[in-house]
Amino acid sequence: MKRLWMGVKRRIKGAGELLAKIWAHKQGKVGLIMVSLLVLVAIFAPYIAPYDPYDVSQRTTKGLPPSREHLLGTTINTGQDIFSMLVYGTRVSLLVGVTSGVCIAFVGSLLGVAAGYLGGAVDNLIMRIVDIMLVIPTLPLVIVLTNVLGRDFWIIILIFVALGWTGLARTIRSLVLVLKNTNYVKAAELAGASRWQIMTRHILPGTSHLVIMSTALSSAGIMVAEAGLSFLGLGDPTAISWGKMLAEAQSGGALLFGAWWWILAPGLGIFLAVFGFMRLGLVLEEIANPRMKRTSSVYKLFRSLDSSYIEEVFRSMDDYTKIGVPEATYGGGQSHGTGFEA
Amino acid sequence: MKLSYVIKRVLYSLFVFAVVITLNFFIPRIGVADPAERYYPPQGNMSDIEYEIVKQLTREQYGFHVSTWQQYLNYLKGLARGDLGTSFRPGSPKVMDLITERLPWTLVLSVSTMLIGLIVGVLFGVVAAVKRGRWQDTLLLNASTVMVALPSFFIALILSFYLGFEWEIFPAYTDSTMVSEFAWTWEGISRVARNAALPVMSMMVGSIISYAQGTRNAVIAVTNEDFVLTARAKGLKTSTIRYKHILRNSLLPIVTSLGMSISGLIGGQVVIEQVFNWQGMGTLFLEANQTNDYPLMMGIMLLLSGFTIFAILVTDLIYVLLDPRVTVGDKR
Numbered sequence: 001m002k003r004l005w006m007g008v009k010r011r012i013k014g015a016g017e018l019l020a021k022i023w024a025h026k027q028g029k030v031g032l033i034m035v036s037l038l039v040l041v042a043i044f045a046p047y048i049a050p051y052d053p054y055d056v057s058q059r060t061t062k063g064l065p066p067s068r069e070h071l072l073g074t075t076i077n078t079g080q081d082i083f084s085m086l087v088y089g090t091r092v093s094l095l096v097g098v099t100s101g102v103c104i105a106f107v108g109s110l111l112g113v114a115a116g117y118l119g120g121a122v123d124n125l126i127m128r129i130v131d132i133m134l135v136i137p138t139l140p141l142v143i144v145l146t147n148v149l150g151r152d153f154w155i156i157i158l159i160f161v162a163l164g165w166t167g168l169a170r171t172i173r174s175l176v177l178v179l180k181n182t183n184y185v186k187a188a189e190l191a192g193a194s195r196w197q198i199m200t201r202h203i204l205p206g207t208s209h210l211v212i213m214s215t216a217l218s219s220a221g222i223m224v225a226e227a228g229l230s231f232l233g234l235g236d237p238t239a240i241s242w243g244k245m246l247a248e249a250q251s252g253g254a255l256l257f258g259a260w261w262w263i264l265a266p267g268l269g270i271f272l273a274v275f276g277f278m279r280l281g282l283v284l285e286e287i288a289n290p291r292m293k294r295t296s297s298v299y300k301l302f303r304s305l306d307s308s309y310i311e312e313v314f315r316s317m318d319d320y321t322k323i324g325v326p327e328a329t330y331g332g333g334q335s336h337g338t339g340f341e342a
Numbered sequence: 343m344k345l346s347y348v349i350k351r352v353l354y355s356l357f358v359f360a361v362v363i364t365l366n367f368f369i370p371r372i373g374v375a376d377p378a379e380r381y382y383p384p385q386g387n388m389s390d391i392e393y394e395i396v397k398q399l400t401r402e403q404y405g406f407h408v409s410t411w412q413q414y415l416n417y418l419k420g421l422a423r424g425d426l427g428t429s430f431r432p433g434s435p436k437v438m439d440l441i442t443e444r445l446p447w448t449l450v451l452s453v454s455t456m457l458i459g460l461i462v463g464v465l466f467g468v469v470a471a472v473k474r475g476r477w478q479d480t481l482l483l484n485a486s487t488v489m490v491a492l493p494s495f496f497i498a499l500i501l502s503f504y505l506g507f508e509w510e511i512f513p514a515y516t517d518s519t520m521v522s523e524f525a526w527t528w529e530g531i532s533r534v535a536r537n538a539a540l541p542v543m544s545m546m547v548g549s550i551i552s553y554a555q556g557t558r559n560a561v562i563a564v565t566n567e568d569f570v571l572t573a574r575a576k577g578l579k580t581s582t583i584r585y586k587h588i589l590r591n592s593l594l595p596i597v598t599s600l601g602m603s604i605s606g607l608i609g610g611q612v613v614i615e616q617v618f619n620w621q622g623m624g625t626l627f628l629e630a631n632q633t634n635d636y637p638l639m640m641g642i643m644l645l646l647s648g649f650t651i652f653a654i655l656v657t658d659l660i661y662v663l664l665d666p667r668v669t670v671g672d673k674r
Contacts, residue, residue, distance in 0.1 A: 132361050135650040137609030140643050143631055147639075148372050224493050228613050231495050232628065250499060250617065255507050255514065263503060267496040274491035282487070
């Protein structure tokens, strides 16, 4: 019991230190503020939203431009308050994004560590699955799967996780190939630690910076993907989401009648959320390793390592750079984008 | 050594393709015992017997009356002949015909987006790499973080709002007659160009920035290589090193990645085609999704995946053949 408590205390202390480091970073501060603001808005949506976002019966308030009463105006066809819709939309975006991001981090790091450390058949199997998923176009596959499995909220998250773990698993695997040759892992092996213990106690912590960073980045990617899916009318039909707001704006005549506020509001919502998470992710990357700056993580990785292990990394890098090109074209500097960005 | 690698690589691609084909066959069959039910979901106004009859007819028309295993074999046989199956649409058109009708229009958008992105992006990327850390570079970094956070369909809506509706510079929606009245005349082509302007512009910015970022990173990576240092030590001119040593080596991966990126581009283009009602594969796919036309959906998926596999294979082989530094490890 005491040991458990100490563990918890250490975790809390670690998390506090991490937050302090992000806060000390100029851009990290921006990201942290944006993300915490979003979380607060999502939690207290009913108290923040001045009107009922689902209320489509307000015939008197159709198509009003932004004013003191309706901060972001109202919709043309139903007279809904756009600011209230935006506030409620935060919930869907954040919930889908963060839940999928955390699950992806979990699945991706687990499979990545297993592939890298166990090697052999396990590695082969996992990497073959990664290869196969890489060649299937993501957005169409998501659409087919929502068609087959349904468009329920949790099913959508499940689909995003099922398709999103590959990039992270690949990156983690390359890192693990290096870590498994380090002296402390060798020492643990000689001391008779089981493979499970080595993976969870010794190797997994070494990948934590990548995992934390990728949670932020893949959350951002999933948010964009979710917006795209609901924009196509394929998201959860019962929820208000930013993508769906944009679709309604287009079909409801916002373009035709010059209702710019109806388009700008949800777009800016998506932008701020994704931007905040990305900033956070990039800053976490910098904090995790100050020496790595602004090139792809794996490349950065092997530059900061002991030269005797470089060859192994380079070999895994080799097919990484060759096959990983689509990833590089998406996220700019991030090598493990989820590939969902439409 | 090289030949065995080539053979291995080709076989591996075939293996991946076989798995993709199998997935393509089984995904629409998830959760239903009878594929005819996907084609014809139960209707309220129909008695059980009528529904059974309709299903039976459907089964026979689409070959669902044999065992799943036999259906799979038939599917493979069809693929071997280049037959992607029969669409569920009225009149039962062949999937292949529907796709070939729309494919050129999709390629108009994706290829022009890619070319513009490549040319402008590479120029910008080289500038950013040369001026590393100065404002050009910072601009690129900031632009790329902003762009990733802006979904392309939002940009499309904004462009369509201002350039299409408010200022009426370009058509905000594609002419419905553009495709049917197309002819290889100056007018026909310029009409397509005018209609394609907004869709291409909405995808172009992201494409430019990603190529620029890729070029920048590649150029910087090559600049740090030993052979550049050697060239410098030999006293070669900076411009010679830049163009002959650095650029040439850093552009290879970017140019070879084109093939791979195009099918990703088409996949992502679905949303843009929807915004502008562009009659390409993206809208075809969405139509298929709305009518539960699985053979058509899976046909498009298979085509895109097959293309990616092929592009990856070609890229890999080009690397092996061109770049003597790529040594072939035993692992794959």
